[in-house]
Amino acid sequence: MDEKLKNSIREILRQAGLPGIDPVLREIPFKGQIGLAFSNVFQLAREAYPDAPKKELKQHAEELSEQIAAKLTELGEFDKVEAVKGYVNCFFNPDSFARDITARILDGGTDWGRREMSGGKVMVEYSQPNTHKAFHIGHVRNVCTGAALVRCFRYSGRNTLAANYYGDIGSHVFKSLWHLEKFHPDLKDAPDEPKERGRWLGNVYAKAQVELDESKNLLDNVWDLLKPLYRILKNALYDQKLTFGLFSYSPDLLDIAKNEIDLFENTSTEHQIRCIDHLARHAPVLLDRAINSDVVPYENHNWEPARVLTKKLLDIIGSVDFHQILTRPLELIAIADRWNLRDPDLINLWEKTKKWSFDDFYRIYDELGAAFDKEFYESEVEEEGLHIVNELVQMDIVTESSGAKIVEIDQRLHEKFDFPLKDKYRVAVLVRADGASLYGAKDLALAKRKFEDFGIDESIYVVGNEQKFYFQQLFQMLRLMGFPQWEKCYHLSYELVMLPSGKISSRSGQVILYDDVMNELKGRALDVVREKNPSLDENAKLDVADSVAIGSLIYGMLRVDTNKKIEFDFDEVLDFNGRSAPYIQYACARASSIARKAASEGIVIPDRVADSDFHADLQPVEIDLVGMLGKFPDIVRKVADDKKPIHLATYAYDLAVAFSDFYHQCPVLTAEPGILRNRLLLVRAVRITLDAALGLLGIKAPDVM
């Protein structure tokens, strides 16, 4: 319809010798009327009369709109064409519009308006959970967004591959494995119930994180004492060579003595820990040797500050399990080494616990309506990533900096493409100083694989907004690699889900788990069903409660624009009133209820639209309802174009509102025969369209509530 009207307007403009501007059409915003308005007549007037003074322009616009309205009236395609305040309003005939739309809906079912697949393939990567970590409420936003987007793409005719990329390896996994081996040998205290294992693993990870943080803090505290002590000793001894003598009984200590402190702080964690462990425990001996040594230059040297520091050190060492806590990171390093050697015991533990995480993920995806065509794993692109990094070293793109392999992106862009040197993309580290490949290296490999193995034309990453900078770096690195599709990569970012207490973080254990939210939602939904519809049988009640609970969570995630934070407020999510899934689901249940009641009264429910339908005058609410129905395919298209599921979430609610209006104002079953048939057709069309809209969002609509 849009295009047809636009063409008519273009033709009119051409015949009248007016400038060929692109007509902008808007819906007519008045209740009870349906049609399109040509809204940029002012722009036309300005182009037709470029020199007209400002105050005359309005008059020109009005004259032009009247001329165009007259021409459009002649076409006879509209009920009425009006020129008002510089707009040209073209009103559709509500009856034929209703007939047309309901016929399309009833013929097409929930696929009505769906487009044929055409054009290239797009891959949408979403979810990307880390194994061995808790699946929390923040992850849900990603899953809902990605899954809805994939469905809207497909509905709009885009050939779409849904992909997931599991973080099944990396430092978080090593931390978990370390803790599992150390404190849960043979996993014998793990829960038997599969549903509980994900949570248990999440706790293990959080605990490992806490313990490693404790080590880090201890290390920092001790080092803060050792640094001044070291300086005192060094200054007190007039000859550095003699310092070496003092330290020389330990190679580690000699090492620290030779190095300046700054250099030492840049050495590997492993080396630092060994030295500091050693040094701290030997500090009193060192101090003693220094004091009693004949190399001290001044007889009356003030050793008091050194004694105080040593005393503090001894306090720390004495009060905690010093060596054990300090050397935890060394155990972690040992885990990584064993991983690199593919130690069978470790691999076995990894496989087993990884599966527990996956069991959890699949259960949750199933509930949220997410499905994947291709699943990638970090563990499978690790080697390829390192390989690419080596190639990039040959290409002088990757350089070395304190042992790590990095890309100085701005510098390389400047050299390769002669871009002005800026400080925009900064530096990306691909391989850590200890040789471990980082996410950047793996992502380069993955990006290549996506385009080369799957023949896609566009690659979308649904990833949180906090990684925006990283994705800019990633795409620029692909560009530096000479990877032409770098421009076809798109980071679809979404804002955080915040808890009232702040940012969600599975590292600090500051999380609300998916299962906890869902259980609470289901419980509350069940209470409401019991209260509102006690006559329903128990299984049906449980089904309704599930649909409502899951729908509420999904809708709660999608009703807010992706670039806005969601403050996760339990009470708000659990409130089933207002702009929520249950409201929309309730509208569906009522539509079904009308159909049920009609059937029980022996009324035949039409399943096709006949030419004789919709010849009685429609009520304004009915016209508005039909107008809402007609918009559905365009809305889904808009979701796909803008990559914003919120448009559809809003639409589903608006359609439910329009139906509720209709429901209250237009009785169906008691209407006269001709009107009865029209309304039954409308109810059916609404139910189908609501099902379709909710289905794309991932929400189920029950027949009873």
Add this chain to the structure above:
RNA sequence: GCGCCAGUAGCUCAGGGGAUAGAGCAACGGCCUUCUAAGCCGUGGGUCGCAGGUUCAAUUCCUGCCUGGCGCGCCA
């Protein structure tokens, strides 16, 4: 310091170069002998963060500023 995102009713948020800026929640007042009251109707509540600019037209676009969040070399 630099970059990205946000600022619209008391609260949570839609919308977006054009006609009178909309919902939900909360508050108040109505509607169940008629298809499910998880609903409907009504009332009150707005300098669309501030200041400039572009335009026939700016809450929407541009610039600057203010406030808040996130990010900025070895986590992902």
